[in-house]
């Protein structure tokens with residue numbers, strides 16, 4: 001039996017906007033096994049980001065059950081959620097979310113500050129994460145001195161420095177040109193293969209389906225294919 005990494009049962013989520021109720025997630029049932037590389041697609045506004053946020057503990061559902069690597073997270077406190085996120089999850093975003101006044105390596109190291117590790121050990125780990133994503137030559141540059149692809153590779157180094165069980169990536173190639181997008185997807189794929197990191201990416205780009213081991217499609221808050 002494969003190890004189940006994420007399990008959602010009867011998950012519902014609504015938003016209220018100027019008197020309207022938007023059903024962002026409608027009765028979602030989904031199981032993702034350890035080591036899968038899931039590509040989540042669907043038209044704009046169908047609920048992809050909401051689903052990613054609920055699976056990763058960035059947001060809570062109104063109803064239903066969410067289990068992440070054995071922890072039930074749908075009713076967890078913010079303190080517990082942030083502890084689970086810190087230990088188990090790496091996040092990658094469309095706009096990179098790097099801190100502008102820190103260098104590339106400081107952006108990666110910052111994940112481990114403050115913490116039990118010595119400065120030298122943090123520095124070594126950050127260097128090896130940057131080498132893994134082939135961005136070590138730019139380690140002393142600030143984000144504004146990096147290309148989009150380089151910024152995203154630094155962001156991926158930051159996402160993997162604590163060896164997460166799961167990577168969630170929301171439109172990771174949305175701001176990149178074709179060549180840089182390909183490089184970022186190859187990188188996520190190789191991390192998934194080498195380290196067995198369960199990976200879930202949201203995208204609009206049909207060309208990225210080939211990187212996944214599985215395609216999940218949404219429409220109007222529902223999963224229509226999984």
Ligand SMILES: Nc1ncnc2c1ncn2[C@@H]1O[C@H](COP(=O)(O)OP(=O)(O)OP(=O)(O)O)[C@@H](O)[C@H]1O
Pocket residue numbers: 015016017022023024042043044045046047048049050051
């Ligand atoms: N905080 C919020 N308040 C109100 N409505 C929201 C909020 N977040 C999302 N929504 C609505 O919920 C629905 C699902 O949004 P979501 O961002 O999950 O879609 P998406 O599939 O990721 O869209 P896109 O591809 O455009 O990023 C949309 O109708 C959106 O307007």
